[in-house]
Amino acid sequence: MKLIHQIFQCSYLLASLLSIGLTIYSGYASFADKPIFPKDQGTFEKDYPEISELSEIEKGERIFTTLCSRCHGNDGKKGLFGASDLTTSTYTVEQKVDLITKGSPLTVMRSFKKELSGEEIQAVAKYVHQFAK
Numbered sequence: 136m137k138l139i140h141q142i143f144q145c146s147y148l149l150a151s152l153l154s155i156g157l158t159i160y161s162g163y164a165s166f167a168d169k170p171i172f173p174k175d176q177g178t179f180e181k182d183y184p185e186i187s188e189l190s191e192i193e194k195g196e197r198i199f200t201t202l203c204s205r206c207h208g209n210d211g212k213k214g215l216f217g218a219s220d221l222t223t224s225t226y227t228v229e230q231k232v233d234l235i236t237k238g239s240p241l242t243v244m245r246s247f248k249k250e251l252s253g254e255e256i257q258a259v260a261k262y263v264h265q266f267a268k
């Protein structure tokens with residue numbers, strides 16, 4: 136009887152640890168806008184098929200207003216959660232591509248390679264590069 140009781144207590148503890156962990160992670164994931172279940176995420180073009188009709192710079196703008204402007208602002212200057220002011224960025228287009236692909240560790244600037252193709256990252260990098268001119 137004692138053993139059953141211990142097993143019960145142990146699994147109860149494990150279940151509560153697991154649910155606490157999940158709560159914290161999903162809170163973080165929604166804050167940092169990380170896909171919680173990455174495999175379920177389509178590419179940007181799957182969700183917004185109309186962008187295949189657009190020119191590269193229009194594509195960049197559409198991606199920016201959908202994924203980036205809530206931190207960076209439509210003019211690149213909003214700076215929410217410590218987001219860089221894109222009008223004073225000294226990064227080259229290549230450095231921007233690299234950052235958008237990999238994200239910036241320990242900041243909410245995450246990697247966007249799950250939902251954006253290489254071409255789309257290039258388009259949005261070129262679009263934000265215009266802010267710095």
Ligand code: HEC
Pocket residue numbers: 166167168198199202203204205206207215216217218219220221223224225226231234235239242243244245247259260263
């Ligand atoms: C959740 C908020 C958030 C979102 C969404 C976001 N960013 Fe950022 N971004 C940041 C933060 C914070 C930094 C600063 C990172 C650092 O200090 O290393 C940053 C930095 C950058 C920089 C570096 C500029 C520089 O010179 O330092 C670029 C370029 C950039 N973001 C582009 C984008 C693009 C493009 C998107 C959309 C695909 C995007 N960001 C979405 C928060 C965000």
